[in-house]
Amino acid sequence: MTGTQGPARTATGRTVARRTVVAAAGAVGLGAALVACGSDDDxxxxxxxxxxxxxxxxxxxxxxxxxxxxxxxxxxxxxxxxxxxxxxxxxxxxxxxxxxxxxxxxxxxxxxxxxxxxxxxxxxxxxxxxxxxxxxxxxxxxxxxxxxxxxxxxxxx
Incomplete structure (x- = not known):
């Protein structure tokens, strides 16, 4: 990753690295894709x-x-x-x-x-x-x- 962007601030004032935000968004997207694919439920x-x-x-x-x-x-x-x-x-x-x-x-x-x-x-x-x-x-x-x-x-x- 290139650039000089610093950490982001959350609504509570906590500092979060951009990499953490991107990873979390990816995990949410993957979860949604898996649910859309279907499952072997009853x-x-x-x-x-x-x-x-x-x-x-x-x-x-x-x-x-x-x-x-x-x-x-x-x-x-x-x-x-x-x-x-x-x-x-x-x-x-x-x-x-x-x-x-x-x-x-x-x-x-x-x-x-x-x-x-x-x-x-x-x-x-x-x-x-x-x-x-x-x-x-x-x-x-x-x-x-x-x-x-x-x-x-x-x-x-």
């Missing part, structure tokens, strides 16, 4: 584990037909962003549902293929059979959602 799990309801918390009401079984590819799945769920078919005839909100920062998951649900925001990957984390940065599994398969219809339970 807030997304609360929504993820309550898929039935009035839709006010991002989850759909019970009994609504989401898809036909033929719409969900084996080893893959489909994201229902407006309902906040992802439905997968890990093996032939077995259907699972999870919150579509990534547990890392709340982004909606995207691609579901080869038994893996991938979040496009930071690359987290989840197992399409049980929602467990296959690859971070997410450290918590996707919350389970309840579905019912009757005939060829998949509905939210």
């Amino acid at each position: 807030s997304s799990d609360a929504v993820a584990q309550t898929p039935a309801g009035d839709g006010a918390n991002g989850a759909a009401g019970g009994g609504e037909v989401l898809a036909k079984t033929a719409d969900i590819p084996e080893g893959g799945g489909k994201v229902f962003e407006d309902k906040g769920v992802v439905v997968t078919q890990p093996t032939a005839g077995e259907f699972k549902a999870f919150s579509a909100a990534c547990t890392h920062s709340g982004c909606t998951v995207g691609d579901i293929s080869n038994g893996t649900i991938t979040c496009p925001c930071h690359g987290s990957q989840f197992d399409a059979a049980d929602g467990s984390v296959k690859k971070g940065p997410a450290s918590k599994p996707l919350g389970a959602a309840s579905i019912t398969v009757e005939g060829d219809s998949i509905t939210l339970a």
Whole structure:
């Protein structure tokens, strides 16, 4: 650092070196950036584990037909962003549902293929059979959602 600036005075009259003020401002900025990035807190799990309801918390009401079984590819799945769920078919005839909100920062998951649900925001990957984390940065599994398969219809339970 160059220049001849001397120490700054605070409102209480204390003298503070300019370097201290700059370091403190940087720490505050870093903290704000980390909060904006998201976290692995339980807030997304609360929504993820309550898929039935009035839709006010991002989850759909019970009994609504989401898809036909033929719409969900084996080893893959489909994201229902407006309902906040992802439905997968890990093996032939077995259907699972999870919150579509990534547990890392709340982004909606995207691609579901080869038994893996991938979040496009930071690359987290989840197992399409049980929602467990296959690859971070997410450290918590996707919350389970309840579905019912009757005939060829998949509905939210």
